[in-house]
Amino acid sequence: MTNRGTGMTSTANPADERTARIPEFPMARAAKCPFDPPPALRDEQREGPLRKVRLWDGSTPWLVTRYSEQRALLGDARVSSEVTRPGFPNQAPVKSGSTGLSFITMDDPEHSRQRRMVTAPFAIKRVDALRPAVQKIVDDLIDTMLAGPNPVDLVEAFALPVPSLVICELLGVPYADHDFFQSNSRVLITRDVDPEERWGAMKRLTDYLDELLGEKIAHPADDLLSGLVPRIETGELTRNGAAQMGVLLLLAGHETTANMIALGTLALLEHPDQLALLRETDDPKLVASAVEELLRYLNITHGGRRRLALEDIEISGETIRAGEGIIVPNEIGNRDPEVFADPDRLDLRRDARRHVAFGFGVHQCLGQPLARMELQVVYSTLYRRIPTLRLATGLEKIPFKHDGSVYGVYELPVAW
Amino acid sequence: MRVELDEPKCVASGQCVMASPEVFDQRDEDGVAVLLEETPGAELLDGVREAVAICPAAAIRLVEG
Numbered sequence: 001m002t003n004r005g006t007g008m009t010s011t012a013n014p015a016d017e018r019t020a021r022i023p024e025f026p027m028a029r030a031a032k033c034p035f036d037p038p039p040a041l042r043d044e045q046r047e048g049p050l051r052k053v054r055l056w057d058g059s060t061p062w063l064v065t066r067y068s069e070q071r072a073l074l075g076d077a078r079v080s081s082e083v084t085r086p087g088f089p090n091q092a093p094v095k096s097g098s099t100g101l102s103f104i105t106m107d108d109p110e111h112s113r114q115r116r117m118v119t120a121p122f123a124i125k126r127v128d129a130l131r132p133a134v135q136k137i138v139d140d141l142i143d144t145m146l147a148g149p150n151p152v153d154l155v156e157a158f159a160l161p162v163p164s165l166v167i168c169e170l171l172g173v174p175y176a177d178h179d180f181f182q183s184n185s186r187v188l189i190t191r192d193v194d195p196e197e198r199w200g201a202m203k204r205l206t207d208y209l210d211e212l213l214g215e216k217i218a219h220p221a222d223d224l225l226s227g228l229v230p231r232i233e234t235g236e237l238t239r240n241g242a243a244q245m246g247v248l249l250l251l252a253g254h255e256t257t258a259n260m261i262a263l264g265t266l267a268l269l270e271h272p273d274q275l276a277l278l279r280e281t282d283d284p285k286l287v288a289s290a291v292e293e294l295l296r297y298l299n300i301t302h303g304g305r306r307r308l309a310l311e312d313i314e315i316s317g318e319t320i321r322a323g324e325g326i327i328v329p330n331e332i333g334n335r336d337p338e339v340f341a342d343p344d345r346l347d348l349r350r351d352a353r354r355h356v357a358f359g360f361g362v363h364q365c366l367g368q369p370l371a372r373m374e375l376q377v378v379y380s381t382l383y384r385r386i387p388t389l390r391l392a393t394g395l396e397k398i399p400f401k402h403d404g405s406v407y408g409v410y411e412l413p414v415a416w
Numbered sequence: 417m418r419v420e421l422d423e424p425k426c427v428a429s430g431q432c433v434m435a436s437p438e439v440f441d442q443r444d445e446d447g448v449a450v451l452l453e454e455t456p457g458a459e460l461l462d463g464v465r466e467a468v469a470i471c472p473a474a475a476i477r478l479v480e481g
Contacts, residue, residue: 075474112427119428119447124437126447127430353435354470362427364472369430 022060025053025327026191026303034400035267035298036344037331041065045332050318053327061089061325062318063304067336067356069316070328074361079307079326080107081363088308089325091405095195098202102241102248104363111362117231118245119366121170121224127369130166134377137165142385151392151415158382159261159412160254163374167253170370171246172223173212181205185251189405191303202247209246213239224249249367257371259300259401259408261378266398266412267298267346268383269391274348279383287380290348291372294379296355297346299331302407305359330356331407388416418481419464421451425475432471436463449475 027038036042044051045065053063064070073079083090083100100106103114120126145157160182168175187193187201212225213232220226225246231237237245268275278290304327313320320326333356335343340352358365365371383389391398392413399410419439428447432440438460441450456464461478468476 075472116428116446116448120445122430123428123442123444123447124430124433125442353466358429358472360472362473364427364429364431366427366429369434372434 022052022054025055025063026329029400029402031396034395034398035263035270035346037299037302037329037335041329041332042335045336049316050320055089055325056092057090059087059089059325061327062320064326064328065332067333067339070330070333070356071360072315073307073313073320073326074305074328074356074359074363076313076361077108078309078311078313080310081105081111081307082107083306085308087323087325089306089327091303091306092191092193092198093195095199098195098199099244101202101251102244104248108362114237114241114245115366117228117237118224118249121227122366122369124369127373130170130370131373131377133169134162134166134374135381138162138377138381139385142382146386146416151413154265154412154414155258155262155409156411159265160258162261162378163257163371164254166370166374167250170224171249171253172216172221172225173246173250177208180208181250182254185255188251189255191403191405205247205250206240206243209243209250210239212246213242252365252367253370255406256300256367257374259406260294260298260371260375262412263298263300263408264294264375264379265382265389265414266391266395266409267294268379269389269414270395271346274346275383277348278379279387281380284376284380286348287376288372289351290379291375292352292355293346293348293350294375295357296334296340296352298407299334299355299357300407301357301359301405302329302331303405304329305363330359386416390415417461417464418455418479419451419453420477420479421449422475422477423448425473427473427475429472432467432476435466435470436460439464440467 023040027040029038044063049066049069051063051065052060054060064073081104083105103111141158141161145152164178165175184201184205187198216226217229220229228237228242232239232242307326309320309322309324309326311322337343358368392415401408401410426448430442432449433442439453439456441452443450464478468478
């Protein structure tokens with residue numbers, strides 16, 4: 001036998017070797033490219049559309065790396081979003097007895113039944129009617145900022161208050177409670193948090209929403225939470241179900257958009273030619289296009305959308321077996337060169353509307369018209385009103401949210 | 417060309433209204449898509465094709481006839 005033969009006998013069998021090469025997930029972004037997906041994720045995309053990764057618990061779900069397979073699987077009725085199913089590829093340990101988060105962790109038909117109870121206020125026309133109110137919120141916050149200290153943390157002074165004020169108004173949640181719901185929301189979207197602590201944050205928020213629902217039952221107002229009261233009374237929705245729904249909308253309504261505002265501003269400050277386009281335009285079409293491109297480019301949900309196969313699924317020459325986990329990191333789907341030419345270039349003029357930043361399939365973000373409108377108002381106002389806006393520190397000093405399920409920056413010191 | 421809308425599949429994301437406001441609207445009560453033009457003119461077909469492509473629930477089809 002040759003040396004080669006000897007070498008082979010001394011290694012583990014080929015199957016073990018394959019297993020050993022399965023990369024860990026999630027993967028780290030490169031420090032020098034904070035807007036780009038992790039380089040290792042890009043390597044996997046180059047290797048193929050369906051790969052395997054290893055999670056914190058040792059499980060090895062599928063990783064879906066390319067746009068078309070991402071859309072196909074997220075749109076497939078044979079995948080489940082029920083996080084409590086055995087084998088579900090969860091982000092982190094879940095305290096036993098925990099439930100999911102309202103309808104985003106349910107499957108149809110119950111998912112659809114509950115989702116349709118809250119879709120009306122997010123319809124395009126309803127959201128458009130809120131545009132003047134959002135413009136006023138944005139203008140007022142900029143006035144306050146300009147009258148206050150310079151430099152300032154844009155997250156605290158602007159990025160977080162804008163969507164928080166808007167979602168509070170829409171849901172009927174008192175903005176005065178923002179410190180409470182913002183800090184508890186942050187726990188829910190941080191990956192490396194003790195399961196007990198996450199459970200505690202979820203409980204505090206659910207209790208808070210339950211109390212608010214009590215007030216709406218006593219004194220109904222013209223807001224989304226009051227709109228749920230008749231559903232509770234008819235038995236269409238339990239009060240706890242309504243409270244969970246409130247937590248979901250409150251959380252999703254402020255954290256995501258806040259990160260798009262702050263991270264988007266940072267990305268634009270680092271791409272001055274693109275920022276100039278926004279600063280100098282009156283064209284709502286260019287503003288809308290810029291929002292789509294920033295959504296594509298930044299894709300602030302990270303850590304992947306998670307599903308479980310309920311049946312065997314044949315796709316792109318592979319078979320995903322019933323009971324296997326599926327992870328869909330949309331940040332890499334949005335950088336698929338087959339779909340977006342020169343995908344790593346931020347180009348506000350490109351047609352990016354087919355991005356999957358809001359996910360795909362029946363669970364696609366229901367608040368997307370609101371998010372779009374808020375971002376259109378923000379991006380078309382902030383840089384025009386503060387044309388000298390600049391970073392007040394070095395890019396390397398900015399604390400990025402590497403540890404969350406929503407990407408962004410913890411702080412963004414800016415000056416003008 | 418004729419537009420077909422599979423209403424029970426609709427998830428009320430509003431994508432079709434964004435892509436093609438002349439052809440699609442949303443119901444007041446739950447945001448579910450409503451077809452305004454079953455046989456839109458040629459000048460509207462690009463918008464409809466975009467709506468077909470971005471509908472997350474694959475609820476819209478553009479068919480011959």
